[in-house]
Amino acid sequence: xxxxxxxxxxxxxxxxxxxxxxxxxxxxxxxxxxxxxxxxxxxxxxxxxxxxxxxxxxxxxxxxxxxxxxxxxxxxxxxxxxxxxxxxxxxxxxxxxxxxxxxxxxxxxxxxxxxxxxxxxxxxxxxxxxxxxxxxxxxxxxxxxxxxxxxxxxxxxxxxxxxxxxxxxxxxxxxxxxxxxxxxxxxxxxxxxxxxxxxxxxxxxxxxxxxxxxxxxxxxxxxxxxxxxxxxxxxxxxxxxxxxxxxxxxxxxxxxxxxxxxxxxxxxxxxxxxxxxxxxxxxxxxxxxxxxxxxxxxxxxxxxxxxxxxxxxxxxxxxxxxxxxxxxxxx
Amino acid sequence: xxxxxxxxxxxxxxxxxxxxxxxxxxxxxxxxxxxxxxxxxxxxxxxxxxxxxxxxxxxxxxxxxxxxxxxxxxxxxxxxxxxxxxxxxxxxxxxxxxxxxxxxxxxxxxxxxxxxxxxxxxxxxxxxxxxxxxxxxxxxxxxxxxxxxxxxxxxxxxxxxxxxxxxxxxxxxxxxxxxxxxxxxxxxxxxxxxxxxxxxxxxxxxxxxxxxxxxxxxxxxxxxxxxxxxxxxxxxxxxxxxxxxxxxxxxxxxxxxxxxxxxxxxxxxxxxxxxxxxxxxxxxxxxxxxxxxxxxxxxxxxxxxxxxxxxxxxxxxxxxxxxxxxxxxxxxxxxxxxxxxxxxxxxxxxxxxxxxxxxxxxxxxxxxxxxxxxxxx
Numbered sequence: 001x002x003x004x005x006x007x008x009x010x011x012x013x014x015x016x017x018x019x020x021x022x023x024x025x026x027x028x029x030x031x032x033x034x035x036x037x038x039x040x041x042x043x044x045x046x047x048x049x050x051x052x053x054x055x056x057x058x059x060x061x062x063x064x065x066x067x068x069x070x071x072x073x074x075x076x077x078x079x080x081x082x083x084x085x086x087x088x089x090x091x092x093x094x095x096x097x098x099x100x101x102x103x104x105x106x107x108x109x110x111x112x113x114x115x116x117x118x119x120x121x122x123x124x125x126x127x128x129x130x131x132x133x134x135x136x137x138x139x140x141x142x143x144x145x146x147x148x149x150x151x152x153x154x155x156x157x158x159x160x161x162x163x164x165x166x167x168x169x170x171x172x173x174x175x176x177x178x179x180x181x182x183x184x185x186x187x188x189x190x191x192x193x194x195x196x197x198x199x200x201x202x203x204x205x206x207x208x209x210x211x212x213x214x215x216x217x218x219x220x221x222x223x224x225x226x227x228x229x230x231x232x233x234x235x236x237x238x239x240x241x242x243x244x245x246x247x248x249x250x251x252x253x254x255x256x257x258x259x260x261x262x263x264x265x266x267x268x269x270x271x272x273x274x275x276x277x278x279x280x281x282x283x284x285x286x287x288x289x290x291x292x293x294x295x296x297x298x299x300x301x302x303x304x305x306x307x308x309x310x311x312x313x314x315x316x317x318x319x320x321x322x323x324x325x326x327x328x329x330x331x
Numbered sequence: 332x333x334x335x336x337x338x339x340x341x342x343x344x345x346x347x348x349x350x351x352x353x354x355x356x357x358x359x360x361x362x363x364x365x366x367x368x369x370x371x372x373x374x375x376x377x378x379x380x381x382x383x384x385x386x387x388x389x390x391x392x393x394x395x396x397x398x399x400x401x402x403x404x405x406x407x408x409x410x411x412x413x414x415x416x417x418x419x420x421x422x423x424x425x426x427x428x429x430x431x432x433x434x435x436x437x438x439x440x441x442x443x444x445x446x447x448x449x450x451x452x453x454x455x456x457x458x459x460x461x462x463x464x465x466x467x468x469x470x471x472x473x474x475x476x477x478x479x480x481x482x483x484x485x486x487x488x489x490x491x492x493x494x495x496x497x498x499x500x501x502x503x504x505x506x507x508x509x510x511x512x513x514x515x516x517x518x519x520x521x522x523x524x525x526x527x528x529x530x531x532x533x534x535x536x537x538x539x540x541x542x543x544x545x546x547x548x549x550x551x552x553x554x555x556x557x558x559x560x561x562x563x564x565x566x567x568x569x570x571x572x573x574x575x576x577x578x579x580x581x582x583x584x585x586x587x588x589x590x591x592x593x594x595x596x597x598x599x600x601x602x603x604x605x606x607x608x609x610x611x612x613x614x615x616x617x618x619x620x621x622x623x624x625x626x627x628x629x630x631x632x633x634x635x636x637x638x639x640x641x642x643x644x645x646x647x648x649x650x651x652x653x654x655x656x657x658x659x660x661x662x663x664x665x666x667x668x669x670x671x672x673x674x675x676x677x678x679x680x681x682x683x684x685x686x687x688x689x690x691x692x693x694x695x696x697x698x699x700x701x702x703x704x705x706x707x708x
Contacts, residue, residue, distance in 0.1 A: 006568070011509045014572070018516040026610040051609055052530040059521030059580055060536075065558070066551060066577020067543050073554035123353075130350040133343070140350055142693060144357045149689035150682045151638030153657040157664065157678040158360045161367065161671065173379050173671070175363060207357065212700065219701050239342075268547050271640045275661050290549050295645070301553055308550040319545045326541040327534070 025054045071312060078305035092306035105284045108198055112269060112285065117262040119206045121255060124213025128221055145211035152271030159204045160276055163190040192281045201283060204272050209265060213258045220254035221247060260318050267314050286311055367675040369482040375671045384480050390431055394469030395458055407459045414472045415454025423475040424450045431473035486676040495651055496677055499659040503637060505568060506655055510575035510636045511629055518583030523613050526591040527599060543581040552645050571646040579632045589702055590624035591617060627699025630692050634685050656681040
């Protein structure tokens with residue numbers, strides 16, 4: 001109950017504070033440079049120069065404090081030792097290059113990068129194409145889209161239940177092992193199978209991201225001009241040819257967008273690995289490795305920050321590409 | 332798949348079946364959790380959830396009565412009783428561990444020494460002998476029974492009243508609502524300035540917002556934790572609200588700016604001509620018109636904050652009183668990995684709210700996704 005009050009009053013204070021800032025600062029500005037009297041024109045011009053910064057102010061402060069500053073600070077910190085007391089130059093980075101766990105994480109992240117965006121896009125394309133052609137397509141879309149609303153942790157529980165293992169001969173309560181035993185196979189502890197376990201974790205993310213890919217690709221598919229398709233059919237193209245030679249090339253831009261978005265999610269993947277294997281059995285990834293160095297046992301801020309910077313460097317090409325595209329569109 | 336008119340119906344059948352399979356594949360995992368959350372502990376650990384609709388099979392054994400229980404009937408010595416409890420139905424029975432399902436209900440087994448045993452379908456057994464029984468321990472009767480499908484809400488009662496889930500639910504609420512409302516407000520003003528006001532540096536700022544969209548959160552954890560400590564905020568709700576506001580702002584500003592840029596210029600121009608101040612234009616015209624975009628972002632941010640684990644673990648702390656639902660779930664997975672009834676129920680409660688929001692406001696979510704990705708990205 002107390003918490004509820006705290007929450008309600010903070011919302012009230014927060015919202016009131018924001019409104020008070022925007023309203024009050026505008027009011028002050030209008031008092032300082034009234035848009036009337038003999039200097040009206042001058043005043044309006046001045047006020048118009050200041051006002052955008054009043055509107056932008058809080059957002060700029062937040063963005064600088066919570067995103068720009070941390071990137072710089074992390075970089076700076078990565079040049080220091082574990083508790084930040086001694087400058088060590090690039091020692092943390094050279095250590096990273098030699099660390100077996102880091103190499104395993106990099107390798108796994110690359111594996112995730114190769115598999116997840118491709119599968120999510122493919123399944124998304126398939127789902128979009130199928131659900132667009134049937135009567136109950138909207139319901140189908142909703143259901144495929146649904147995992148999007150489920151937390152990574154919740155998805156972890158859901159899939160761990162599917163991968164659940166019971167010794168051979170006992171009743172299997174995990175769906176996957178049950179199916180395997182029905183076909184006469186041996187039940188497996190899927191999450192500890194070397195190499196393969198990475199794929200069992202990736203399936204979870206593909207399951208979550210396919211809905212996102214489907215929604216966006218479906219909109220793009222519908223935006224394709226009818227004439228191009230009709231012309232192709234008149235020329236005797238088969239449905240498969242229509243799909244791969246007419247439709248897919250026209251939505252290449254959207255596929256790229258889906259691909260980059262999923263790629264970003266994959267680079268940052270943390271929760272799934274954290275709750276399902278915690279990086280054991282060869283499933284470590286960068287984000288979880290960083291968490292380990294920062295918050296387990298004695299924190300090593302230098303190495304943790306270095307891993308964070310590696311992550312930052314990995315997303316930079318996509319960041320540049322996004323900015324380039326956005327600017328192209330503004331013009 | 333030649334796509335000619337005559338094959339249209341078979342093609343559409345293929346499409347329907349393929350779509351159905353795909354939807355099934357995507358729904359089954361969640362369905363499994365949902366069904367399991369209504370089964371009790373024994374059921375979950377003895378059979379798969381997909382078997383719960385057909386009734387579950389169990390095996391066990393009971394001991395018959397001993398020599399003390401015998402009565403004399405029609406010149407025979409008889410021991411009677413029931414091998415089953417409750418409403419189970421007998422499927423098969425036996426007298427040895429080697430072959431516990433040797434006999435059908437109603438069969439008579441010859442146990443040697445002139446003793447015979449019959450177990451009826453309702454579980455009542457009758458052991459007869461021409462000689463008086465002398466055994467001190469009862470004969471073992473193995474049973475294979477089928478329980479009718481049964482579901483219970485007991486798990487929900489248990490999890491909600493004990494186990495800290497109620498508390499975690501409140502914590503999640505307390506984190507989520509302010510962390511959704513505050514960034515919307517701040518972003519709306521900033522987006523308006525970026526969309527409709529003239530000032531130097533506008534293009535650069537817009538590009539910067541796009542760039543910040545992809546900054547990995549991990550980079551921000553340590554610096555912000557130290558910053559919060561230095562500022563005296565420490566770990567707590569205020570810190571996590573501020574953090575989520577900061578992390579959510581790029582998307583909020585970006586989505587809202589894209590939407591506001593598309594609003595008709597004439598409305599804003601004519602309001603300016605009529606002498607409305609920028610603040611009035613924003614409040615009376617822009618805000619109401621931007622409702623769909625505001626709703627889209629609100630849903631994104633709500634889902635994101637509700638489902639977040641990392642930010643909550645780092646900025647809120649990990650004691651029992653501070654855990655949010657994702658944190659509690661994670662803890663349960665560690666400490667009670669085998670107790671699927673608790674895990675499934677807790678997980679389902681934690682995903683119920685986002686699912687409700689998702690199904691109720693899907694339209695805005697889709698719209699937001701399209702605005703965020705197809706146009707700019």
